Amino acid sequence: MTVAIQAESLAKSFGKTRALDGVDLEVASGTVLGLLGPNGAGKTTAVRILATLLGPTAGRAQVGGYDVVRQPQQVRQLIGLTGQYAAVDESLSGTENLTMLGRLLGLDKTTAHQRAGELLEHFELADAGGRMVKTYSGGMRRRLDLAASLVGRPPVLFLDEPTTGLDPRSRNGLWAVIRELVAQGTTLLLTTQYMEEADHLAGHIAVIDHGQVIATGTPDELKAKIGGQVLEVRPANPADVDRAAQLLVELTGNQATIDRDIRLISVPMPDPAWLPVAVRRLDEAGIVVVDLALRRPSLDEVFLTLTGRPADAEPAEDGAGQEGSAA
Amino acid sequence: MSADAATLPDGPMDVGVRRISPGLALRHALLVARRNLLQVRGNPQLLIFLVIQPILFVLLFVYVFGGAIAGSSRQYVQFVIPGIVVQTVVFATAMTGIGLNEDLAKGIIDRFRSLPIARSAVLAGRILADAVRLTATVLVILTVGVVLGFRITTSPVAALAGLVLIIAFGMALSWVAALIGLSVRNPETAQSAGFIWMFPLTFASSAFVVASTMPGWLQPFVRINPISVAADALRGLLLAGPVLGPVLKTTAWIVALTVVFAPLAIRQFRRLA
Numbered sequence: 001m002t003v004a005i006q007a008e009s010l011a012k013s014f015g016k017t018r019a020l021d022g023v024d025l026e027v028a029s030g031t032v033l034g035l036l037g038p039n040g041a042g043k044t045t046a047v048r049i050l051a052t053l054l055g056p057t058a059g060r061a062q063v064g065g066y067d068v069v070r071q072p073q074q075v076r077q078l079i080g081l082t083g084q085y086a087a088v089d090e091s092l093s094g095t096e097n098l099t100m101l102g103r104l105l106g107l108d109k110t111t112a113h114q115r116a117g118e119l120l121e122h123f124e125l126a127d128a129g130g131r132m133v134k135t136y137s138g139g140m141r142r143r144l145d146l147a148a149s150l151v152g153r154p155p156v157l158f159l160d161e162p163t164t165g166l167d168p169r170s171r172n173g174l175w176a177v178i179r180e181l182v183a184q185g186t187t188l189l190l191t192t193q194y195m196e197e198a199d200h201l202a203g204h205i206a207v208i209d210h211g212q213v214i215a216t217g218t219p220d221e222l223k224a225k226i227g228g229q230v231l232e233v234r235p236a237n238p239a240d241v242d243r244a245a246q247l248l249v250e251l252t253g254n255q256a257t258i259d260r261d262i263r264l265i266s267v268p269m270p271d272p273a274w275l276p277v278a279v280r281r282l283d284e285a286g287i288v289v290v291d292l293a294l295r296r297p298s299l300d301e302v303f304l305t306l307t308g309r310p311a312d313a314e315p316a317e318d319g320a321g322q323e324g325s326a327a
Numbered sequence: 328m329s330a331d332a333a334t335l336p337d338g339p340m341d342v343g344v345r346r347i348s349p350g351l352a353l354r355h356a357l358l359v360a361r362r363n364l365l366q367v368r369g370n371p372q373l374l375i376f377l378v379i380q381p382i383l384f385v386l387l388f389v390y391v392f393g394g395a396i397a398g399s400s401r402q403y404v405q406f407v408i409p410g411i412v413v414q415t416v417v418f419a420t421a422m423t424g425i426g427l428n429e430d431l432a433k434g435i436i437d438r439f440r441s442l443p444i445a446r447s448a449v450l451a452g453r454i455l456a457d458a459v460r461l462t463a464t465v466l467v468i469l470t471v472g473v474v475l476g477f478r479i480t481t482s483p484v485a486a487l488a489g490l491v492l493i494i495a496f497g498m499a500l501s502w503v504a505a506l507i508g509l510s511v512r513n514p515e516t517a518q519s520a521g522f523i524w525m526f527p528l529t530f531a532s533s534a535f536v537v538a539s540t541m542p543g544w545l546q547p548f549v550r551i552n553p554i555s556v557a558a559d560a561l562r563g564l565l566l567a568g569p570v571l572g573p574v575l576k577t578t579a580w581i582v583a584l585t586v587v588f589a590p591l592a593i594r595q596f597r598r599l600a
Contacts, residue, residue: 076443092369104448105442
């Protein structure tokens with residue numbers, strides 16, 4: 001097993017903002033690392049450094065054994081990058097977009113055209129290949145964007161929030177393609193805000209927050225970290241939600257997540273033996289419950305446990321990528 | 328499988344490290360330039376900007392202002408066509424900055440920068456493509472001018488020299504636009520910042536009227552204004568009048584603008600990260 005991507009104490013500051021604050025990462029060749037974190041956590045900054053677009057303030061990183069700062073040209077020959085926004089040319093057709101990249105990568109006209117055709121076919125864009133990209137749907141653009149990063153058959157792929165803003169159907173389609181690439185041996189570093197996505201695609205997950213990796217492990221290990229299971233309770237009366245939550249927090253000593261729209265309270269419950277106790281207390285308090293379930297925790301809850309706040313509680317201060325590029 | 332990817336071998340991969348030769352860099356620049364030119368086809372509004380607007384300017388100046396400025400449209404057309412050529416070239420350079428900024432905003436520059444291609448390709452390709460666009464626009468104006476009665480009275484060689492000089496002038500100004508485009512946050516700002524300095528510079532020049540009709544305090548500015556100098560040089564090369572002085576001054580401006588703004592734009596591009 002070789003290490004395809006490696007970062008040591010990677011740090012990056014933009015003015016006073018510490019976008020990355022000493023990040024260590026390691027991705028074995030042929031595996032998928034999911035970099036999971038909310039907006040502003042530093043995910044994009046990490047990807048931009050690894051993809052040679054941005055120099056780190058401190059620390060070092062290697063891709064395929066090449067240093068991203070000292071040997072960027074070698075690194076660029078190994079990587080494909082798909083950013084948060086579909087970086088394809090709207091005024092060109094899908095075929096023209098891919099052919100141009102093929103020719104930039106040194107393919108001759110015929111081969112570049114062939115390669116474009118193969119990729120369009122594979123991403124179910126063959127019929128749209130001749131059309132201008134501005135007529136494409138969001139999902140089609142993302143697929144073309146991913147295809148664009150594969151023209152040179154890169155062994156290492158960076159996907160920065162590849163499905164943000166996509167409808168579930170397009171997202172599932174993109175996931176299928178990504179899994180297929182991984183099955184063929186591509187090393188993938190994926191950033192995402194969605195626990196479900198990391199759970200689905202990544203063999204290993206690094207949870208990142210405020211520019212620091214706060215936890216690593218397989219999805220199962222992370223779930224195990226918060227121990228046991230999660231108790232879900234749905235009171236019949238909306239007025240009882242706060243009381244019920246209070247009661248469950250006191251019982252378990254854990255933070256509860258409350259979704260008021262559907263009156264759902266979720267709270268980690270390390271010991272299933274507490275279930276009857278919970279039921280009794282709810283009954284004593286006169287709270288009528290319409291739903292009660294024990295289940296495995298989601299990664300959202302993992303995040304809450306790790307950081308003490310929900311993954312999406314803090315609005316974006318990141319944009320480090322964009323800010324940096326525009327400044 | 329068609330989308331198959333390469334896998335990473337043990338140890339550092341042999342990537343066939345090649346230094347990018349000047350020839351290869353040129354090839355990359357030409358490919359990017361080709362892509363920029365293909366964009367025009369997909370953007371009717373660009374075409375309007377490049378072709379219809381200059382034609383409107385010609386008609387407007389010749390038929391609306393011509394009589395008042397020069398006594399008759401027929402006399403004015405001879406004077407104003409070189410001026411409109413310069414004005415159009417100056418305005419068209421704003422597109423360099425707007426285009427770069429759009430590529431920046433859309434992540435296209437990031438994609439280029441993540442490829443193993445010459446770093447110069449993005450900027451060089453943009454400026455090359457814009458030179459081609461400028462040439463096309465200038466030829467449109469000259470053609471319309473000829474239809475309206477404009478006649479080149481010098482030699483074909485002199486006319487060609489005039490064309491080359493004015494395109495070089497446009498490319499020098501493109502570096503200014505490139506710096507603006509790479510420094511501002513969005514295409515809208517690139518557009519307004521790109522045009523704002525052009526209006527006073529273009530109209531307080533000898534592009535449309537002779538400098539001696541303007542107030543005395545304004546004349547010194549008009550005389551050193553690069554747009555005046557370029558318009559005078561083009562008039563000299565297409566029609567009559569002094570040639571050497573204006574051509575030398577224009578060349579000086581081209582060199583000065585390029586020497587100052589090309590490194591600034593390149594530095595800004597490098598700092599993008």
